[in-house]
Amino acid sequence: MSAAAEAPITPEIVESHGLTADEYRRVVEELGRAPNIVELGIYSAMWSEHCSYKSSKRWLKTLPTTGPQVISGPGENAGVVDIGDGLAAVFKIESHNHPSFIEPYQGAATGVGGILRDVFTMGARPVANMNALRFGGPDHPRTRHLVAGVVAGIGDYGNCVGVPTVGGECNFHPIYNGNILVNAMTVGVAPADRIFYAAAAGPGNPVVYVGSKTGRDGIHGATMASAEFDEGLEARRPTVQVGDPFTEKLLLEACLELMATDAIVAIQDMGAAGLTCSSVEMAAKGGLGIELDLDRVPVRESGMTAYEIMLSESQERMLMVLKPGREKTARAIFQKWELDCAVIGRVTETGRMVLKMGGEEVANLAVKPLVEAAPEYDRPWVETPPEPIIAAKDVTPPEDLARALTRLISSPDLASKRWIWEQYDHLVMADTAGRPGGDAAVVRVHGTSKGLAMTTDSTPRYCAADPRAGGRQAVAEAWRNLTAVGARPLALSDCLNFGSPERPEVMGQFVGCIQGMAEACRALDFPVVSGNVSFYNETDGRSIPPTPVVGGLGLIEDVARAVTPALKAAGEALILIGEAAGESGGWLGASLYLREIEGREEGAPPPVDLAVERRNGDFVRALVADGHLTACHDISDGGLLVAVAEMALAGNLGADIETAGAVPHAWLFGEDQGRYVITTGEPDTVLGLAARAGVPARRIGSTGGDALTVDGAHPISLAGLRDAHEGWLPAYMAVP
Amino acid sequence: MKAAVILFPGSNRDRDVRMALAASTGRDPLVVWHKERDFPEVDLIVIPGGFSYGDYLRSGAMAAHSPVMREVASRTNKGVPVLGICNGFQILTETGLLPGALMPNASLKFVCRDVHLRVETSQSLFTNRYQAGQTIRAPVAHHAGNYFADDATLDALEEEGLVAFRYCTPDGVANEASNPNGSARNIAGIFNRTKTVLGLMPHPENAVDPLLGSADGNPLFDGLVEALS
Numbered sequence: 001m002s003a004a005a006e007a008p009i010t011p012e013i014v015e016s017h018g019l020t021a022d023e024y025r026r027v028v029e030e031l032g033r034a035p036n037i038v039e040l041g042i043y044s045a046m047w048s049e050h051c052s053y054k055s056s057k058r059w060l061k062t063l064p065t066t067g068p069q070v071i072s073g074p075g076e077n078a079g080v081v082d083i084g085d086g087l088a089a090v091f092k093i094e095s096h097n098h099p100s101f102i103e104p105y106q107g108a109a110t111g112v113g114g115i116l117r118d119v120f121t122m123g124a125r126p127v128a129n130m131n132a133l134r135f136g137g138p139d140h141p142r143t144r145h146l147v148a149g150v151v152a153g154i155g156d157y158g159n160c161v162g163v164p165t166v167g168g169e170c171n172f173h174p175i176y177n178g179n180i181l182v183n184a185m186t187v188g189v190a191p192a193d194r195i196f197y198a199a200a201a202g203p204g205n206p207v208v209y210v211g212s213k214t215g216r217d218g219i220h221g222a223t224m225a226s227a228e229f230d231e232g233l234e235a236r237r238p239t240v241q242v243g244d245p246f247t248e249k250l251l252l253e254a255c256l257e258l259m260a261t262d263a264i265v266a267i268q269d270m271g272a273a274g275l276t277c278s279s280v281e282m283a284a285k286g287g288l289g290i291e292l293d294l295d296r297v298p299v300r301e302s303g304m305t306a307y308e309i310m311l312s313e314s315q316e317r318m319l320m321v322l323k324p325g326r327e328k329t330a331r332a333i334f335q336k337w338e339l340d341c342a343v344i345g346r347v348t349e350t351g352r353m354v355l356k357m358g359g360e361e362v363a364n365l366a367v368k369p370l371v372e373a374a375p376e377y378d379r380p381w382v383e384t385p386p387e388p389i390i391a392a393k394d395v396t397p398p399e400d401l402a403r404a405l406t407r408l409i410s411s412p413d414l415a416s417k418r419w420i421w422e423q424y425d426h427l428v429m430a431d432t433a434g435r436p437g438g439d440a441a442v443v444r445v446h447g448t449s450k451g452l453a454m455t456t457d458s459t460p461r462y463c464a465a466d467p468r469a470g471g472r473q474a475v476a477e478a479w480r481n482l483t484a485v486g487a488r489p490l491a492l493s494d495c496l497n498f499g500s501p502e503r504p505e506v507m508g509q510f511v512g513c514i515q516g517m518a519e520a521c522r523a524l525d526f527p528v529v530s531g532n533v534s535f536y537n538e539t540d541g542r543s544i545p546p547t548p549v550v551g552g553l554g555l556i557e558d559v560a561r562a563v564t565p566a567l568k569a570a571g572e573a574l575i576l577i578g579e580a581a582g583e584s585g586g587w588l589g590a591s592l593y594l595r596e597i598e599g600r601e602e603g604a605p606p607p608v609d610l611a612v613e614r615r616n617g618d619f620v621r622a623l624v625a626d627g628h629l630t631a632c633h634d635i636s637d638g639g640l641l642v643a644v645a646e647m648a649l650a651g652n653l654g655a656d657i658e659t660a661g662a663v664p665h666a667w668l669f670g671e672d673q674g675r676y677v678i679t680t681g682e683p684d685t686v687l688g689l690a691a692r693a694g695v696p697a698r699r700i701g702s703t704g705g706d707a708l709t710v711d712g713a714h715p716i717s718l719a720g721l722r723d724a725h726e727g728w729l730p731a732y733m734a735v736p
Numbered sequence: 737m738k739a740a741v742i743l744f745p746g747s748n749r750d751r752d753v754r755m756a757l758a759a760s761t762g763r764d765p766l767v768v769w770h771k772e773r774d775f776p777e778v779d780l781i782v783i784p785g786g787f788s789y790g791d792y793l794r795s796g797a798m799a800a801h802s803p804v805m806r807e808v809a810s811r812t813n814k815g816v817p818v819l820g821i822c823n824g825f826q827i828l829t830e831t832g833l834l835p836g837a838l839m840p841n842a843s844l845k846f847v848c849r850d851v852h853l854r855v856e857t858s859q860s861l862f863t864n865r866y867q868a869g870q871t872i873r874a875p876v877a878h879h880a881g882n883y884f885a886d887d888a889t890l891d892a893l894e895e896e897g898l899v900a901f902r903y904c905t906p907d908g909v910a911n912e913a914s915n916p917n918g919s920a921r922n923i924a925g926i927f928n929r930t931k932t933v934l935g936l937m938p939h940p941e942n943a944v945d946p947l948l949g950s951a952d953g954n955p956l957f958d959g960l961v962e963a964l965s
Contacts, residue, residue, distance in 0.1 A: 155846050159877070160787045162748025246746050246790030337745065423846045425877040427942050427949075428785075430752040435949070444947070560947055 009034055017044035023375055030369040038306045038355065038363045043370065045273035045311060046280055049535055052374035055501035056533045059514045063528045064521045069490050070529055071192060077118040077269065078188075079529025080195055081490045083555050087445065088192040089452055090124035093132070093185035093493040093551035095534035099240040100182035104149025108182050109157040109243040113315050115186045116161060117269035120252050121318065123196040123259050124188025127429060128443045129158045129165040132456040132495070132549045134181035137174030138412050138732055146180055148733065153243075154184070155423040160245035161252065164432050165424035166441035168456050172412040178539030183495040185551040187454055189445060196259060198268040198278075200286035200321045200347045205265055207279070207290060207345040208327065210334050211251045211317040214275070215300035217241050218313025228500055228536045247316040247339070254337040255318060263326035270317040276310045278319040279345075283353060284371040292345035294357040306355060306362040321347055381507035387465045390603035392584035392666035395594060401668075402716040404597050405708075406724045408638050408669075409645055411596045415728035433559050437650065439484040439634050440554065442562045451559030453487035455552045459637070462605035464545035465590050467509045471516025471548055472608040476673060477636055478552030479524045483617040484634045484676060485562045486624030487554030489524065494531035494550055499543025501535045509546035517548060523610035524617075526552070563624050565633035565643075567651030570704035572630060573683035574644065574655055578616045578675030579696040581607065585661015586670020592638045593669035606671050613674040619695045620676050628686055631679040639669040640700075641710070643677050648708055649722055656709040657701030668710070679703060737964040739765040739780040742808065742824075744799050749785035749941065753821065756941040757782065760957035770799070773807045779964040780817050781808055783824030785877070785939065795838060795880040796826030805831055817861055817964065818933045822878055825925070825935035834928055834935045835893070836885030841878070842918025848877040850949060851916050853924055853938060854904040857897050860927060861963045862934045865955030871908045872952035874943035876916055881937040883919035883926075890920055900934055901925040 014024045017040055027043045028034055035043060049055060065073035071088055072080035078092035096111025112129060119126050131154055136143045158165045163186070200207075218241035258264060266286065268278040275297070283290040294309050304312075322330060327343055334341035348354070353370070355363040398404035408414055421436035433451055434442025440455040457477040463470025475492065482489045494517065499506040521527055537544040556562050580586045588594050589603025623629050631651065635643045641657075648655050661667035680686045683699055690697030707715030739757050743750050750767070757765045765782070768775045788799035799805060805827065812818055812833055820828040828834040841847055852873055855866040866872065885893070893899050901924040904910040910922040917937070925936025940953030 152845075159846055159848075159879075160746070160748075160790065162786060244790075246787060246792070249748065249787070250745055422849050425846070425848045427848060427875050427877055427939070428748055428752065430749075430755060430942055430945075430948065433947055 007037060009037065009040055013040065017041065018048055019044050023047060026373065026375065030373055036363065038310060039365055041307050041311050042276050042363060042365065045276045046370045047374045050272055051277055053533055054375050055377050055379050055535060056510065057376050058378055059511055062514060063518050065527050065529060067525060067527045070527055072195065073529045074531060076197060077121045079491060079493055080122065081529060081553065082192060083445065083450065085448055086192050088190050088195060089187060089553060090119050090122045090190055091185065091187040091493055091551065091553055092118050092530040093183055093456065093495040093549065094118065094532040095495050095497060096182045096184065097179060097497065097534050097537055100150055101180050103240040104146045105153040106240050106242050108150040108153030110241045110315055111182050111184045112154050112157040113243045113245065113248050114271050115184045116163065116248060117271065119186045119188040120255055121196065121267055121269045122190065123194050124190035125256060126163045126186050126188040127431065128187045128441065128454060129163050130185040130441065130454055130456050130551060131168040132183040132458065133168065133170040134176045134547060135172050136177030136180065138172055140174065140177045144733060144735065150182055151420050151423055157243055157245045159425040161249045162428050164426045164428050166426050166432055166443060167436040170417050170420060176544055178542060179537040179544050181497050181547060183549045185456060185493060187452060187553060196264060196267050198266055198282050198285050200266045200282040200288050200290065202265055203288060203347050203349040205321050205324055205347045206327055206343045207292065207347060208320050208322050208330055208341065209297060209317065209344045210320065210341045211339055212244065212247050212314055213298040213300040213340055214309055214312045215314045216304065216308055216312060219308060219311045228538045241313045241315050243315050250337040250339055251316050251318065254334050254339055257333050258330055261329055263322050263329045265321040265323055267318060267320040270319060272313065274311060274313050275319065280353060280367060280370050282319065282321060283367045289348035289350035289352045289367060290345060291348050291354045294355055296342050296344040298340040298342055306357045379501050379507045380504045381511050382504045383508050384467050384512055387602060387604045390589040392586055392588050392663040392670065395588045396598060397665040398597060401710060402714065405641055405645060405716060406721060408592060408596055408642055409721060410724035410728045412728065413592065414638050414642060416726045417729065418726060419729040419733060434485060434562055434564065438564050439481040440487065442485055442556065442559060444559045449558055449560065451556035451562055453482045453485050453554040453556060455481040456549055457481060458547050458549040460545040460547045461590050461601065463509065463513055463548065465603065465605050467512025467546055468516035469605050469607060470546065471513035472520040472610065473605065473673060474548050474550045475517050475520035475524065475526060476608050476610065476613050478550040479526050480617055480634045482552050482554030483621050484632045486621060487556045488621065489526050489552055489554040491527050491529040492550050492552045494528055494548060496531065496533045497537055497544060497547040497549065498535050499538040506543055513546050513548045520608065520610055524614055561624060561627065563629050563632045565631055565647045565650050567647050567653040567655065567679060567703045568630040570653060572679045572681050572703045573699050574657060574701040574703060575678050575680065575683060575686060576640065576675065576698050576700045577620055577678060577695060580661065580667065580670055580672040584663040584666045586639065586663065586666030587672045588666050588670055591669060591671045606673050608673045616674045616676065616695055619690065619693050620678065623678065623686060628682060629678050629680055633677050635675040635677060636671065639671050640677065641668040645708060645721055647677065648718055649725060652718065653703055654705035654707045654718055655701055655703050659711055737761050737780060737961045738778045739782055740768045740775060740778040741765050741782045741784055742768050742770065742804055744770045744786065744788035744802065746788045746790050747784050747786035749822065749939065753782055753784045753941040756944045756953065756957050759944060760961050768804060770802045770804045773803050780819065780960060781811065783818065783820040783827050785822030785824060788823055788827065796823060796830040799827045800830035809833060812933055815932055819862065820935040821939060821941065822937055825937055826880065828933060828935040833933055834926055835889050836883055838880050839882040839884050840880045841882050846879045847916050848875065849916065850875050851938060852904050852906050852914060853901040854908050854910060856899045856902060859897065860900065860931045861960060862956055863900060863959065864963060865959035869908065871904060871906065873950045874938040874940055874953055876938045878937055881917040881919065883923045885920060893926055896929065898927045899923055900927055901936055
């Protein structure tokens with residue numbers, strides 16, 4: 001072995017690799033000797049929180065992951081669900097929080113690149129991108145820079161690859177000042193019987209590297225994502241990868257072209273921990289060994305060490321196992337697309353990972369322990385103390401309703417995000433039937449009349465106040481948003497963003513959210529098929545609130561029947577489906593009204609009655625399918641009046657509504673769950689159907705005019721509302 | 737009508753325009769790889785949108801020097817009609833088959849949204865199914881769609897009736913508010929002198945189905961089929 005590889009491993013080196021002394025002892029025990037530096041690097045990557053899920057695994061196992069629609073659940077590159085006609089939808093959401101905070105443009109761009117690869121690795125053509133973004137307070141000096149960089153990074157990457165970015169969510173709160181969240185989701189479509197997996201097979205089969213060359217970028221990204229931030233952010237910049245969407249586009253086309261042949265045995269993208277993670281996972285899943293000759297890895301610069309090659313996170317690379325003798329087929333295709341393609345090793349039956357370089361063996365490790373012996377922690381946790389319930393009558397009514405609504409609808413969280421999504425090509429591929437801005441985006445399944453509906457949702461203020469209720473709500477809201485366009489929810493992918501799991505309060509939030517999510521998934525038949533955990537979102541000991549983002553996917557049989565929130569015609573009835581809990585008429589605890597108008601961030605969040613959620617949702621979906629509705633919108637942030645205002649703005653048509661309940665402002669702004677506002681030209685039919693189904697439904701007004709009128713009082717002009725709603729983000733971003 | 741769609745590494749609206757052509761012509765267009773110089777005779781050549789060669793030097797600049805574009809230029813001279821959409825328009829100006837240049841948007845940001853277009857003339861292969869002065873709706877999706885040419889060139893384009901489409905308000909007024917990218921004189925698309933080449937930034941191929949927002953692009957493809965069959 002070379003001199004470098006023989007250098008002794010000191011406790012400092014171990015610590016710099018993010019392994020604890022105890023974990024290092026386990027490594028030595030597994031090996032029966034001290035590792036060399038290459039081996040230590042491999043162990044540290046595989047046993048990092050990011051790759052091993054060591055703090056979360058125990059809890060993730062409690063999430064429901066099966067159902068008749070599920071073809072492949074968590075554990076693969078992405079989840080796979082059956083959408084009929086011999087097709088499957090392949091999707092996953094993933095975080096790129098730490099890199100995006102350090103270098104927003106490249107961090108966000110490579111987040112999109114990584115999730116696209118997760119999907120096309122499985123043989124699916126990506127058909128849509130979504131994202132969920134959380135930034136710090138608008139007043140924070142870095143926020144503008146981060147918004148501009150993240151949005152440009154997401155846009156430039158997806159736009160160039162030619163996959164439409166069709167929607168998402170974007171919120172602001174000072175609590176994310178030190179840790180923004182960038183979660184990206186990709187949905188793809190593949191023939192259901194042509195899904196590609198990572199498990200290597202066939203000892204002797206060639207291991208082939210394709211795509212970009214390997215450089216010195218992104219080394220230790222997985223380790224970085226497994227630690228909190230402190231001073232010295234700048235010094236971490238080199239750990240952020242650099243993306244090249246053009247190469248990604250070529251890689252996508254080349255991979256799909258090769259996948260159309262029968263040459264591939266297994267394929268895995270090189271994401272976190274690059275060649276290390278991809279080769280170990282392929283070998284481990286196949287119960288086999290792997291031997292790589294690192295001299296054959298295409299590199300960008302000379303003099304790269306085995307350590308650097310194994311831990312580089314250079315983008316746009318794939319590893320595959322081919323059938324014997326099919327190297328030529330692969331080479332021809334990759335040459336056509338002008339990408340590197342190199343046989344760098346072979347599958348073995350030894351169960352060991354053997355790495356060679358310069359004629360020497362630089363690592364020799366058993367594969368199984370790298371994956372299976374990874375520590376699994378049962379971290380101590382404490383339950384989050386409950387917030388008191390705030391009675392609606394104890395919340396001051398607004399002095400001026402028009403002013404309160406205008407303020408809410410132009411607040412950073414509710415203001416229009418057009419400035420963002422107009423920078424995303426949301427139309428390329430010519431199947432976008434439901435554009436950004438609705439409850440869920442709708443993308444036609446190419447060549448069919450079906451549609452895929454997709455949404456990303458989380459309400460961190462609910463989760464912070466009551467993790468379990470917040471976990472339920474995140475799942476229920478995604479399910480509701482899919483339902484609101486007329487889709488049957490199929491499955492979800494979760495991106496669990498939390499602080500340090502080593503703190504019992506944070507672990508308690510995590511456990512609570514998972515419990516709530518699991519309950520909702522079960523009650524709504526909405527299983528988790530893929531996902532990602534992002535811990536250590538904290539800076540100087542200050543953690544983000546629990547932010548479990550749910551990326552939901554649903555199916556619409558006839559995409560032409562999908563509805564939008566936009567009011568369509570004057571003289572139609574506005575009907576409220578569902579009802580508020582209690583007599584006050586609305587739940588104001590933890591609401592946006594309370595935060596934006598009263599300046600109070602407190603109170604228990606609205607409860608989620610999952611049986612009611614399901615009953616109301618199933619009823620609404622049937623109304624859409626039967627063509628009874630002209631518009632539909634779920635009620636969430638900001639409550640009923642905000643929902644009606646959004647519908648009016650989207651349709652450029654006014655409405656008159658009448659309040660009900662003992663506390664009118666609670667009725668208008670309460671955030672009770674399981675509710676929808678619908679419009680119909682046949683109110684008697686709809687109300688009759690609701691009565692028969694036992695679903696609370698109440699006519700609350702009619703469409704018409706160019707203003708919103710509440711209880712016949714002064715009309716609130718749509719033009720003024722629109723200026724406020726559309727104006728905030730562009731004005732904010734225009735400040736130099 | 738037989739059409740060919742040129743495919744560069746990085747083209748990404750090739751499928752969109754292939755679908756639109758297939759719907760209008762009843763058959764799949766030929767796909768021609770960027771390295772090919774020798775492809776069958778066709779009635780129409782389409783250069784689709786995307787990011788040819790990553791657009792890393794300047795939009796369309798590298799594609800302009802590709803083998804296939806030498807062939808496209810030579811066929812253009814023989815009168816074969818060419819339609820360049822978005823990146824295709826950029827490639828046509830970089831090749832010199834159309835005058836002017838497409839600069840980065842005035843906002844310096846990518847813009848994807850529906851725009852209104854005023855059809856400036858119905859006297860062409862491409863616009864014969866529209867009325868002059870008619871307003872249509874189609875999306876734009878680009879980072880460099882800011883049409884620029886010197887005043888003499890712009891005047892000549894206007895005088896010779898070579899402006900095909902202008903960005904306008906829903907009621908047909910071409911003003912600053914309706915200009916999504918800063919284009920000179922709100923120009924969205926132009927012809928060459930013989931009106932056999934059309935370059936435009938908006939995407940008529942993404943406006944062929946009311947379900948997806950607009951069907952105002954259909955007359956362009958249907959008109960081509962009628963004129964070239």
